[in-house]
Amino acid sequence: MFKIHTLPRAIAVLALGAMLSLGAQAQKKDPVMVGLVSSKSGVFAQQGEEVMRAVQFAVDEANAKGGVDGREVKIESVDDEGTPEAGRRGAEKLARDGYNLLIGAIPSSLSLAIAQNLDRWDAAYFSVISKSDKLVGDTCRPRSFHTNHTDSMDLAMVGEWAKGFKEQKYGILAADYVWGRDSGESFEKTVKAQGKTVAIALYPPVGTKDFAPYIAQLKEANVDAIWVAEVGRDAIAFVKQAQEFGLIPKTKLIGHALILNFMIDATGNALEGTTGTTAYTPDIDTPLNKAYVAAWKAKFNRLPTDNEGQAYNGMLVMFDGVKKANSVKPADIAKALHGATIDTLYGTTRLRPEDNQLLLPTYAARAKVVDGKLRPVIEQSFPPTLTPAPSSLCKM
Secondary structure (H helix, E strand, O other): OHHHHHHHHHHHHHHHHHHHHHHHHHHOOOOEEEEEEEOOOOOOHHHHHHHHHHHHHHHHHHHHOOOEOOEOEEEEEEEOOOOHHHHHHHHHHHHHOOOOEEEOOOOHHHHHHHHOOHHHHOOEEEEOOOOOHHHHOOOOOOOEEEOOOOHHHHHHHHHHHHHHOOOOEEEEEEOOOHHHHHHHHHHHHHHHHOOOEEEEEEOOOOOOOOOHHHHHHHHHHOOOEEEEEOOHHHHHHHHHHHHHOOOOOOOEEEEOOOOOHHHHHHOOOOOOOOEEEEOOOOOOOOHHHHHHHHHHHHHHOOOOOHHHHHHHHHHHHHHHHHHHHOOOOHHHHHHHHOOOEEEEOOEEEEEEOOOOEEOOOEEEEEEEEEOOEEEEEEEEEEOHHHOOOOOOOOOO
């Protein structure tokens, strides 16, 4: 009798235990696996340090709030050394190890190398600093998302901004690689269309330490202003030497990604008063940005830099993709983000479905002293509607 009566109860207990176990397993979601590819060494090391700090901040912040949609965020990083080959190799290792939501490269050449391999690696990539139009042109990919401004977005803004420029004769000094060439050639086209002239265009190789020969040519050309699109340590060297040899402040500089925080900090007062493009400042007046700036200042006792703001914004897009997809699989996230509307540091905006470009306002700024600190301050903003149409070369 005992066995006959207790057997159904035993079965019921076992069944209940199995159901609870399955329920617990269902509640444990797969983690968000972030692969951070950025420069710990090489010409982009200063920028890379800022990007890595902001990505880690976003990860720590998310985990402190219970994760992303209840998922723990895990992160692994590699040094891309600022080169396409090292970056591609490092990104592939991260993706193969399961950290297949990639983010963080600085130079466009490296982001281009990563974007072309995403399907093969079963990964997705969030470009947060690289600016080449190729990323949303012939190298666009369904799993590659561009969350910062492209060259053409900057130059479209410059086209409007330059209508107020008084200078007529320009020089160009730009880094001899994809981004620098795109920037210099686009600026030349822009000002020539306005009836102005470009007397000299110089493209020093990346890694140049002695800019004296280039400065001498620019001084000899006797230009009214110089469009500068240099990178990392090269840009710092140029600005210091331009001041030393009297090129500035006599000749005005106009910068494409020149008046960055790390550049200003590294060159004393040399860039004070210099105008240029800026991609992010802590002054952007949106609820998310105010919250981010407050949290950042509480942790680091300073304002976030432009690179830090852009990298954090890219993480917001990634995390939103995880939530929208209810998945951490790159293919699911890519599908969920296609044409999606997203809350960002810049306000509520959209990832353009034709090329995965985040539609952003653009800014012209000047390096000014605020509260005793020299930093970029926005002087003019231009709406996202100024963004050029998608490239016909992008085949999603």
